[in-house]
Amino acid sequence: MDEERKCGLYLLIIGLLCTFGIVMFKGMICYLLYVIAVPCLLYGIGSYLIPKTRRKNAGRLPFRGF
């Protein structure tokens, strides 16, 4: 598993836990969990939709001489 998907997995777990929390709790804490859950789920789901990188030198910035 490459690093992008590993991060995605962690964030997906956090996002799902927060979603679970939103269902369980009531009041202010729901808003807080919602704010955390949405971006985590966005990245977590997205990281499994994106294709594997086809670059030769992954991670190298396309800059002069580097």
Next chain:
Amino acid sequence: MDSSIINVVNLTIHAFLVGSLLLGLHRKIIARIQGRPGPPIIQYLLHTIKFYVKEITFPITAGNPLYIFVALLDVSVWLTALIIAIDLKSSLLIIIGIYVLQKIVEHGCGLSSGSPYGKIGGVRSVFSAAAEVPLFAVVAAIYLTTHSVLISDILNYQSIHGSLLFKMPICAFAFFILLVSKAPNSPFGIVKGKDIVSGYMTEHYGLLASIIYIAEAIAYFALLWIFIAVFIGPWVVSHPLITLAVMVGLTVILAFVNGLTPLLAPHHSVMLQMTIAGLVLCDVLYRLIMGG
């Protein structure tokens, strides 16, 4: 589960769609001003969806997990703004805090990638923060007039005394400058100027760029809503269709302003914003001395 959360989910999707379409409209109008046909209005939405399924790799120069975290923070920040402003109608001061966090996101995005262009974008975002944050002296003037900074209280005040736009034109102008700064292609947009490729977003591509696009659509909607609610009045925000119409009108104005002005040099931009902030401060002092 709280039923209010369902409202918030509705609101988020609404904000994202409306914000994306307005940004598309903004781009279209600028293209027409420049004599081009321009992309379709849904282009911004298409961009967001297209980038969402594009590959990413972490640059080896990047500082992880800050590199991902700032992009996600951008979404969190503007979701918080939506909840605080539109759903809870709470303190305007928290909105300032959120706007300040937006600056942190720009700075962090730029610096965490290690790219020289991103670094310049990040440093410029620090510059512009120094000038844009004083613009929030507006809040002090509002407090002196309405004796509260809670958005619900401000709406109540306006329903009794009429809209604040005519009572404090200087403050409305200063807040409008904030809107101009946040809109794309703006004269104050030194952070994302084309002279530094894409500024802070240079190294955030693919999925991360898509997430930032989502956040910006929500941000555009939230800022327009706050401007309308604080300065125009409760009768506009009470009905979604009227709100939408006023937002379209504001977008047209913003597009004309941004389409007809060149990008300022960083120090000119900062100086101009500081001058306007100075005007607001004079206004605040005047209100203080005259006893609000």
Next chain:
Amino acid sequence: MISSIIGQLFGIVPFGDIVFGFSEFSIIGFVVALIFTIVVYLTKPEKQLEAQKFRVEDKLEVVSLEELKIRRMMAIVCGIATAGAMLTYDLFDYALFLTLVGIANIGIVSAVKKDWVLNASYQYGLIAMIATLPLFGSAGMILAKTGTLSLFELPKIPTSLLFEKIIFAAGMAGETGIAPFYASKAEMFRAPGSPYILMIHLSSLLLIVRTVEILLTI
């Protein structure tokens, strides 16, 4: 009175003299500062690509381990001080936290072995030292005028504190290095090591917002 500015007040935690209060505003600030502190602790510093004079290639700059450790510690101190400043409801305490953040900001960049960065942090340090006079001075004058420093008691006292407020704002501007004093701090942001530099920026911006809240309250 207070709740018209900071939203709902949830509770007060008195530690003897030092009173911590939890409101909508302070909780958001506290959580943000804490989350950033954790992220800064986890993040490794980025490697910067620097353009060079008279050369075609870019130079890759790597932060060494010993430089990293002390800076990370100072960044964490800065984060904790910021979180504390968000919660405290005592004016003098707040001023102390402000100064602590200033010291931590100097500490974050002082380990960088670059001439211009050190020069900028030295200039900033001078401004921060000078700014303690208006900051603590106005706190002292408010104490002399009203007899209390508690932010819950101050709004109830019907005395005009305009002069003290202006001095306090000037002290805050110097300590956090915003617009008029900005020239002293700008070069600090070019130092390598983004998470720590981010902490400088975050702490000063959060403190500005908190100061606005305090000045509106009292």
Next chain:
Amino acid sequence: MENIIYSLYHPTMIIGFSVGILSLLAIGFQKDDLHALILADVVECAMLVIIAGVGTDLAEALILPGLVVSLAELLAVSEVLITRKHIQSKNHDSKKFKLFEEFKLPLHTGELKYDIEMEVLKTSPKFFAIILIVYGAILSGFTGGAVIATGLLFYALSQRVLGLNISDDVKTLWEGMAGLSGVAWAFWIFGFLGFFLFPKYWLVCLLMSGLGLVIKVGSKLGLVGYIGEVK
């Protein structure tokens, strides 16, 4: 009692702020880094003055944290200054100047930089030293001892800068005086005790303790100048 505190409040404020503003002016004129740092510390002292103007127990409790914070800031900034100077000195390999370098004689440095053959360099240290010692003897007591020691130090240091050794006669005399200082110490103690035991003879006791103290302090402090000579 309270009236005093009330009446002192406004003068204290004025003094605090004027000290602050004056040192800011001074920083404006003074471009040297170290001087700017010291003057900034003066501003912090003015801050303490203003807090002290409150004049209650709480003010005392506030001064201590204020002092600690300002000291921490001073330490941090001076550390930054030191690191910067260190880096600069590594970069430029700048020339270091020693004290009185331009007055050094060729027999000391080995090269004749300035053509100096001044009578006054040899005679004036002795003259100054004698004047200081005589004046110190007249003053007597602790202050007199310090003045004598200054004279001796001045003599020893200037001899060393000139590259000359102190003559053996003077050294012997010096050691004798240092030996005497133990006796002088006893004189001082007895004179001090005599104050309480025989109040009638106070003048004798005063002279005795003054004389004892002047010899003790003068000889002991003067020994500092002698350190470099010991092989």
